Amino acid sequence: DGGITQSPKYLFRKEGQNVTLSCEQNLNHDAMYWYRQDPGQGLRLIYYSQIVNDFQKGDIAEGYSVSREKKESFPLTVTSAQKNPTAFYLCASSRRLGGDSYEQYFGPGTRLTVT
């Protein structure tokens, strides 16, 4: 089965600790994304990567870091600098459709709680 996996589903951390969220895809997609989702809001883009060894900041990148060493993997680190890290984190990858449009596929998400 092709798809996107995120682990773990639930993650708990103490304030001041860095934590890394895993995202793996076997869809052979070049582009991958990290979004944050809070109650009552749409998805907000944290980082995205168009290709291996390249990534770009999204709209809310402060306090987060990523790496893209392999096509299949795009881990997200939530650092202690992120002021409000408790949220639902979604990873996605995309394939190019005709023209210049991209269809995104989402993982199941990781619920991070920082206390």
Add this chain to the structure above:
Amino acid sequence: GENVGLHLPTLSVQEGDNSIINCAYSNSASDYFIWYKQESGKGPQFIIDIRSNMDKRQGQRVTVLLNKTVKHLSLQIAATQPGDSAVYFCAENTGGFKTIFGAGTRLFVKA
């Protein structure tokens, strides 16, 4: 997540009725639009898409309408079922890698 959509606009429909979920998009240059369904605790799932050179597209029990004049999208679900209960997001793509998502609408289906 479990609290996604806590304060979202809500649409409540009777099982078997048709549902219409509306969305206003922001960028007149957007040329590709997608509707996603998100069930509690899961990631969004693709439902249907439409390009800006179309004004209507039909899928299985779903229809998307696009009105570019007023920058409005709607998702119509025929014969709504309890399994359709979820949060529905519209998304727009202006070309390239970034997609902009709406805040979502929560659909409740009453049995």
